[in-house]
Amino acid sequence: MSKNSYLKGAAILSVGAILAKFLGIFFKIPLAHIVGDVGLGLYAYPYPIYNFFLAISVIGLPVAISKMVSERAALGNYRESHRVFKIALVLLIIIGGVSSLLLYSLRNVIISVLNWHPDTYYALIGISFAPFFVSLMSAFRGYFQGLQVMTPTAVSQIIESIGRVIGGLGLSVLLVNLYGIPQAAGGASFGATAGAMAGSAFLVFLYISKRKNIQRRIDRSPKGKTESTQMILKQLLAISIPACISATVTSLMGIIDTSMVPARLAQAGFTMNESAALFGQMTQKAQTLVNVPLTLSTALSASLVPAISEVVALRDRKELQSRVELGIRSVLLIALPAAVGLSLLSGPIIRLLFGDSDGGNILAILSYSVIFVMLTATLQSILQGLNQMIIPIKNLLIGAMVKVIANYILVAIPRINIQGAAIGSIIAYAVAAFLNYRSVVKYTKTKTHIGQTVIKPVIAVCIMGVVVSIVYYSIYELLGNSIATLLSIGLGGIVYFFVLLLIGGITSQEMEVIPGGNRLTPILKKIGFLRREKK
Incomplete structure (x- = not known):
């Protein structure tokens, strides 16, 4: 895989992930108005448990699928790369199905053991079916990524987020009027299932539409030694288990809060x-x-x-x-x-x-x-x-x-x-x-280098903080909270950036991290604002 292909693929995935993240953020804003803070809490309680189930079941397997598919496809062996996908698909369907069944079956036990609000019951039901469809999506995403086709993953992420917003908000509005806040929180949680269903449907449809091209590649592949199903499963698990362990440990932070906070607040x-x-x-x-x-x-x-x-x-x-x-x-x-x-x-x-x-x-x-x-x-x-x-x-x-x-x-x-x-x-x-x-x-x-790495950014941040505070509280009474907040954020960002430039706190290498930084770099160098890194 060439460096440009890698960067292009990474850029596509990043755009998809960022758009999906922002759709998720904007989902929370109307949801807060529909169900209030109590409803948000009922909606939030099950998510760390859900993420934990995903961590121990499907996180890591898409990476393993993409790696194994890519290795075989690079050798022109599309027959074996497709076998990897089919075996992984069956494995993920089983894992996802079992995870969903466990979440649904253990809902009362989870609420009781973790001392959650009894009304969390509906949110747990709403989210319990999502792991099955997330598992299905993971198999197809891993396969397409292994073939160096990143767009399906990015598009499915966006479709999944749109499905979550439409399904979750639609159900929460309907249910809050018919029943009440607990049921509306459950409807919002079902948004995760609705989004995963939508993303899965897109990927399955895309796979079916590409089936002739996939089969043509398989038919052209040399008929070499066929790997056993057991060997492929061993490889999949060997690659995915370290990533699963890492994701499981990361999800522990959320588990700690959702399992401890209700009981300690009661105390x-x-x-x-x-x-x-x-x-x-x-x-x-x-x-x-x-x-x-x-x-x-x-x-x-x-x-x-x-x-x-x-x-x-x-x-x-x-x-x-x-x-x-x-x-x-x-x-x-x-x-x-x-x-x-x-x-x-x-x-x-x-x-x-x-x-x-x-x-x-x-x-x-x-x-x-x-x-x-x-x-x-x-x-x-x-x-x-x-x-x-x-x-x-x-x-x-x-x-x-x-x-x-x-x-x-x-x-x-x-x-x-x-x-x-x-x-x-x-x-x-x-x-x-x-x-x-x-x-x-x-x-x-x-x-x-403490001066360059820590002290200069801290100086710029301190000046930014003073400017932000002065601007906000100076214009709040006159222009109101919304305009004062947006102006403060904008001016704060500009001040931080220019103070960094003035004190030599940023180099042309670091400018590449900033969106549009590559275009600004030659201009800033020409006018003497940008420090050149030492060779």
């Missing part, structure tokens, strides 16, 4: 409705906004693995250290202003999007987790590029244990309540990021 004296409302504010308002900058982190992390692997293979230690520092610096350039901006304007942003400021105090704290989540993900990708797969998993497990302790102590304190879970997330990811960084330094001998 603090909150009713079930109050607990559900607070949980909805944290997960569906604050966390939804925090996820926006984290989308960029996913793209950065994905590009780091091959970049690090390449220089490791070439045994170029100097270039390895350069890329490690560039990765860390790039993520801090994005994470620092995102965290501070979300924190300073937490109330105004929540009010702009959701119509009230409930949850603003949670976002003010949780926003700082952006820095450590992005650092953890970036450093994890560097370690993966160094073929150190287990270390980041261990470090994240240590972070998860820290979160358990923080949640247990802090959430039960009435004055802190749900904010304790946000503080727990910051501490947990800070621990994981520190441990990952220590491991990266150990294996690469990289020395971080």
Whole structure:
């Protein structure tokens, strides 16, 4: 696969993922108006359990399918690549079916054991059928990606999100009028199933429409040795299990909150409705906004693995250290202003999007987790590029244990309540990021230039923060919250960027991370604003 093909494929997948993410965000805004904070909490409770089921069942298998299909297709053996797909499809249908059956059958047990609000029953039913269709989608996505055709995955992600929005919001509006908020939250949860059904239908239709071309390739393939079904299954599992373990550990953070927060809030004296409302504010308002900058982190992390692997293979230690520092610096350039901006304007942003400021105090704290989540993900990708797969998993497990302790102590304190879970997330990811960084330094001998990597971005962020606060509170009374918030965000971004340029806090390499940065670079170099990196 050529570098350009890889970049094109990565770009297609990134666009699909980002559009899907934004559709998901805009789903939450009308949903909050339909079901309120309590309804958001009922809707939110099952998702960490659902994600955990996906982590142990289907995450990792699409990667394994694409890898095995790609390897065989590269040798012109489309017959065997198609056999891999068919075997994986059957496996995923079985896994998805069992996962859906377990979620549906154990719904009352889950609610009882985790001390959830009894009305979460409907949300669990709504989401329980989604794993089956997600599994079906995963098989087809893996197959098309293995053939280096990335568009079907990107389009199916968008269709899935549209299906979730239309199905989830449509049902929630219908059910809130007919029955009430608990049933409406269940209808919103069914949106995940509706979206997965829509995405699956698109991929199945596309596969059928391409069946003649696929069969033609199969017929032209040389008739060599046929791999046994058992051998293919072994390979699929060998490749997918490490990714499944990593995803399962990552999903533990959500499991910790959904399993601990209701009980600890009850200990603090909150009713079930109050607990559900607070949980909805944290997960569906604050966390939804925090996820926006984290989308960029996913793209950065994905590009780091091959970049690090390449220089490791070439045994170029100097270039390895350069890329490690560039990765860390790039993520801090994005994470620092995102965290501070979300924190300073937490109330105004929540009010702009959701119509009230409930949850603003949670976002003010949780926003700082952006820095450590992005650092953890970036450093994890560097370690993966160094073929150190287990270390980041261990470090994240240590972070998860820290979160358990923080949640247990802090959430039960009435004055802190749900904010304790946000503080727990910051501490947990800070621990994981520190441990990952220590491991990266150990294996690469990289020395971080504190001035360039940390101090200059912090100076720019501090000035940005002052400007944002002054602008917002100066024009709020005159222009209202919406315009004041949008102007503050825009001016804050401009100030941050130009302060960085003035103090030499950004290089032409780092400009490539910014959308449109390649076009701005020659202009900024010409007028002397952009520092040239040292050779």
